[in-house]
Amino acid sequence: MKTIVFFLEEPSAREMLEGVLPRMLPENIQIRYLVFQGKQDLEKNLKKRLHGWRLPDSVFVVMRDQDSGDCEAIKAKLTDLCHEAGREGVLVRVACRELESFYLGDLAAVEQGLGIRGLARQQQKRKFREPDTLSHPAEELYRLTGNIYDKVVGSRAIAPYLNLEANRSKSFRVLLSGIVNLAGG
Structure with missing residues (x-):
């Protein structure tokens, strides 16, 4: 069974995903959440947690807010941390400004x-x-x-x-399409 593991900046992101994912993913997908205490905690511990993950058939999503930072720089930094952990193909998504x-x-x-x-x-x-x-x-x-x-x-x-198809937030739609692709759909 495939497992999608979410590395999240804050508890509110988990709450959002728990309300959305059951409506869009097949039942044979297992979901795990690792919720951090803010973006610094996420960035500090991401590499270690990704590297240590041992559950087979797992794919990963890293999600955090842009806040006032540069979206491309944030995504590049998170992607680099994933590579340093020895994980390729991690879906990194940055919510434009905030969730x-x-x-x-x-x-x-x-x-x-x-x-x-x-x-x-x-x-x-x-x-x-x-x-x-x-x-x-x-x-x-x-x-x-x-x-x-x-x-x-x-x-x-x-x-x-939340309407999964007609949301006006492009970063929301990009997040969902990436998750669907990870799930194999």
């Missing part, structure tokens, strides 16, 4: 998950048409939800409603 861009790319899911009426209508506003370009998506989501959004609880609530 919350994924949610701002589907405000209908935010509305449904958090029970806030009227958010879906906001999707046509210019700034929500391309949420990956927003500088501070988490702040935007807090403001938009009247500070109801919480990273972990909000991710758990919103993720099951």
Whole structure:
């Protein structure tokens, strides 16, 4: 049985994936999560954890936020760490700015998950048409939800409603297509 192992920067990413992956992956795929305490912890321990992984038929996904960094430089650094660990073919994905861009790319899911009426209508506003370009998506989501959004609880609530095909976040769509390819689909 194939196992997809996710190396994640924070618990909210796990919550998001747990709400999305069951809807898109075949049942014969096993999923494991290694959640770190932020991007520094992820980068510090990635090589050791990847190198030490012994479960056969495992493939790997490394995911972290861009924040204010250079996306290509972050991806290159993470890819280098994977190579140093002796792992080729690791899927490295960087959420453009923050994980919350994924949610701002589907405000209908935010509305449904958090029970806030009227958010879906906001999707046509210019700034929500391309949420990956927003500088501070988490702040935007807090403001938009009247500070109801919480990273972990909000991710758990919103993720099951995310539209897997029509999300406005390109980095979300790229992440999902990479996972599908890893799974063999």
